[in-house]
Structures are given as structure tokens and as C-alpha cells.
Amino acid sequence: MDETRHILVGQSPRTRQVLHLIQKLGKCRWPALLLGETGTGKEVVARAIHNISAQGPFVTIDCSSMVGPLMESELFGHVKGAFTGAASAKIGLIESANGGTALFDEIGELPLDLQAKLLRVLQEKEFRPVGSVTTRRSDFRIIAATNRDLAKEVEKGTFRRDLYFRLNVINIRLAPLRERREDIPALINHFLARVGGNYTITAEAMEVLLSYDWPGNVRELENCIQHMVAINSGPLLHVADLPSNLQNFILQKKSQYLTAAAAAPPQAAPAQTLAAPAPPPVPDPVAGPSGVIPLAELERRAILNALEYTKGDRAIAAHLLGIGRTTLYRKLKEYHMENR
Ligand SMILES: Nc1ncnc2c1ncn2[C@@H]1O[C@H](COP(=O)(O)OP(=O)(O)O)[C@@H](O)[C@H]1O
Ligand SMILES: [Mg+2]
Missing domain, CATH: 3.40.50.300 (P-loop containing nucleotide triphosphate hydrolases)
Structure with a gap:
């Protein structure tokens, strides 16, 4: 043991x-x-x-x-x-x-x-x-x-x-782990040490691991690390190695960000400032006056993102999106993106 x-x-x-x-x-x-x-x-x-x-x-x-x-x-x-079946004590x-x-x-x-x-x-x-x-x-x-x-x-x-x-x-x-995120790095090191080898998590992946809410708590984190080690021979473990529940989380955050950027009203520049004012967020052209982006559009963008990220590798893109490969092909056809 x-x-x-x-x-x-x-x-x-x-x-x-x-x-x-x-x-x-x-x-x-x-x-x-x-x-x-x-x-x-x-x-x-x-x-x-x-x-x-x-x-x-x-x-x-x-x-x-x-x-x-x-x-x-x-x-x-x-x-x-x-009772019946109790053949011995x-x-x-x-x-x-x-x-x-x-x-x-x-x-x-x-x-x-x-x-x-x-x-x-x-x-x-x-x-x-x-x-x-x-x-x-x-x-x-x-x-x-x-x-x-x-x-x-x-x-x-x-x-x-x-x-x-x-x-x-x-x-x-x-x-719950989400209420003591300071424990996450130590737990990750502990789980990595247990699998042996010389693995390191990239800063980007660590950022995701620190911001996810971990409904399955430490057990889910442990499974996540085991998954990353299983699909990557190391030594660096990347965002792309994260399991599908975390990939969905990333996509969700991205789409929330896009929706928020589209919905935010252009901000008035402060009266006097020395730093260059940030450019006002560009409204999303697909969003209506409400600023809401249709789900189908978000899905299309998520697929585009995934294909861009995997440089067109559909098997990995489907994995990152948390859907089957045939579903991905069907959706590509649906959105007329077969040639991506
Ligand atoms: N603080 C901790 N340090 C190291 N491993 C932990 C810690 N908390 C949980 N784990 C690991 O997470 C998994 C789930 O823990 P467990 O004690 O079975 O949770 P629970 O009984 O609350 O469902 C186990 O593999 C356990 O080794
Ligand atoms: Mg238990």
C-alpha cells in the first residue's frame, strides 16, 4: 500500500x-x-x-x-x-x-x-x-x-x-477546495510526486487549475493530474492536456468574456489621465441591441477556437470541446466549416 x-x-x-x-x-x-x-x-x-x-x-x-x-x-x-445463500458463517x-x-x-x-x-x-x-x-x-x-x-x-x-x-x-x-485554493499548488505537487517522473505544470495551465471551482474537490484534482500525466509524456503539462471538464470551463469563460465585452457600453474616458485611455470594447457585430450572442454563434466560435488551438487536428479539437469526433464533423458541416 x-x-x-x-x-x-x-x-x-x-x-x-x-x-x-x-x-x-x-x-x-x-x-x-x-x-x-x-x-x-x-x-x-x-x-x-x-x-x-x-x-x-x-x-x-x-x-x-x-x-x-x-x-x-x-x-x-x-x-x-x-438465510438462503448463507452457506457458511x-x-x-x-x-x-x-x-x-x-x-x-x-x-x-x-x-x-x-x-x-x-x-x-x-x-x-x-x-x-x-x-x-x-x-x-x-x-x-x-x-x-x-x-x-x-x-x-x-x-x-x-x-x-x-x-x-x-x-x-x-x-x-x-x-470545499474552492474555499481554500491556496492548497491547490501543494496538492498538485503531491500528486505529481506520486506518479514519479519530472513533471511541471505550465503557468497558463496552473492559472486554469487555480480558477476552476472543483465540484468534485481534491478527488477531481487528483483525477485531473492523472489524466494530464497519462496523455502527455512530459516534462511540461499544458492547457491542452487538461481533461474535458476543464476544457469546457475554459471555453465557458472565453464565451462569457466575449459576451461581457459585447454587452459593455463604451466607457467615457476619465477627464484627465496621463496614461493612454484603453480603447472602448468593440461591440460584437453578431450581438443584437441586447448584447446577447446566440448560442449557435458561441458554439461556432468555440469550434473555431479549438481548431485554431490544435492547428486543425480534429481528434484533439473534439476532445478539447468535450464532444465525440462524429459530432464535431456534423457541426462542421452544419456551420459550413468543413474546410477548416
Ligand atoms: N488534503 C489532502 N492531501 C492529500 N490528498 C488528499 C487530501 N484530501 C483528499 N485527498 C485525496 O483525494 C481523494 C479523495 O479523498 P477522500 O478522503 O476519499 O474524500 P472523501 O472521503 O471526502 O470523499 C483521495 O485519493 C485522497 O487521497
Ligand atoms: Mg469518501
Whole structure:
């Protein structure tokens, strides 16, 4: 296992505060509740807390991936013959976590009946495997993670209040990446170091990476870097190597800029200035009096931009535009640009 996977990278004040809390929490065995959007590093934090105490196993229980009747047996195990298909006895995740840490990921997805059973394990350290008449013991530290607002779920009645209070002794809120952009360069270096090789991001590409909003947070950034390294042998990683979601973002920004330039009224020059006044923005000839440019025109320009950028390479242009090659050919025909 690559141990660098569990290092929490970042120097922003918010990340430093999280590192500080991890140090404190690592020394005790209280429950912790990790809150944050997907990909913000909840699992990294849980492992970091566990690694400080370094006691027993670390077990991740992904409540969103377990469904239906098998969920209870995944958690608590079952005895042989407990239900059709239970050919042998099975130890559940709760029992495997004995003596260590259990991370309940996406705990908001846990159904109410299992919430009640989990609460019992936390209080009594006891549980019963499916089909068993005897109880067993498991004592573990619980860390719960969620991207939901659990307090709201409690109000709605979909999450047990008593379990919520039990879990919410100490909570750590992980900020979305767009609210701590200072962490982005360090994270990029970390991911680049992990793939090995001697890669560098160009200044233009870095500018895009710093201004994108990262809805998938650090996970999306990690995937983005892996994509760039996969399609370019390096050492320089360019804007053209960015994956399609970022290419769309660039095109969107360009068209916003064009629309804004077209809509801006000509500015009156300041009364007295020594510097040469900036020329008034040229209104877009295609825009009507409202200044709005029709979508088809923006699409045509995006295609032109992409072809210009790739020096006519249609396969890469289609990739940059985030569309298939046949769609690009169809659109070229539509806009009478087959000869571009
Ligand atoms: N601060 C960080 N430093 C280094 N890697 C991080 C950091 N935050 C997240 N990651 C990486 O991003 C990915 C998603 O993190 P994860 O902890 O699974 O997020 P979550 O559980 O909140 O969805 C993982 O591959 C993880 O290693
Ligand atoms: Mg996760």
C-alpha cells in the first residue's frame, strides 16, 4: 500500500486547523464526525486520526454502497444458514473493527433500523449476528463521515437524534477546495510526486487549475493530474492536456468574456489621465441591441477556437470541446466549416 496516500497535504489556515484537530483527536478515543462535500478528504482525515493512535485495524464501512437485506449481515455478520445463500458463517465489519477504528462513510445513508442497532453497539459494545441467538462483543472507535446536513435529517426524522448526539461529540468540517485554493499548488505537487517522473505544470495551465471551482474537490484534482500525466509524456503539462471538464470551463469563460465585452457600453474616458485611455470594447457585430450572442454563434466560435488551438487536428479539437469526433464533423458541416 502506498503510504503517501494517507498524507494530508495543504498549508491553508483551514487545513492547518484540521491538522491541529487531528493531532488532538488522535490521542483520545472519542467519536468524531467529519463533515464535507465528496472528495474533500474525509477518509484521509479518518485514517490520519487512526494512524496516530495506531491501535488495531482500520475498517471502512461505506453505508452508501450497502443495500437491502444484505446490509445487516455485512455489518453484523451472520451464522451459517441464517438465510438462503448463507452457506457458511460470516464475520461482519463491526466485528472486524474490534480494538481499532471503524469509519462509517456516508452515515446519513444508514437506514433507521440499522441506526438503532449501531447505537446499541456503541453503548453496550454488544451486537448479534443475523440468525444468532447469542451476542458478541466489539469495542471500536467510531468516526462517521457525511456530506449531508445530519441536523436537518434529524429534524426530518430520517436520522436518529440519540445516534446523532452520540456521534457529534467533536466534528471536523472540511472546506470545499474552492474555499481554500491556496492548497491547490501543494496538492498538485503531491500528486505529481506520486506518479514519479519530472513533471511541471505550465503557468497558463496552473492559472486554469487555480480558477476552476472543483465540484468534485481534491478527488477531481487528483483525477485531473492523472489524466494530464497519462496523455502527455512530459516534462511540461499544458492547457491542452487538461481533461474535458476543464476544457469546457475554459471555453465557458472565453464565451462569457466575449459576451461581457459585447454587452459593455463604451466607457467615457476619465477627464484627465496621463496614461493612454484603453480603447472602448468593440461591440460584437453578431450581438443584437441586447448584447446577447446566440448560442449557435458561441458554439461556432468555440469550434473555431479549438481548431485554431490544435492547428486543425480534429481528434484533439473534439476532445478539447468535450464532444465525440462524429459530432464535431456534423457541426462542421452544419456551420459550413468543413474546410477548416
Ligand atoms: N488534503 C489532502 N492531501 C492529500 N490528498 C488528499 C487530501 N484530501 C483528499 N485527498 C485525496 O483525494 C481523494 C479523495 O479523498 P477522500 O478522503 O476519499 O474524500 P472523501 O472521503 O471526502 O470523499 C483521495 O485519493 C485522497 O487521497
Ligand atoms: Mg469518501
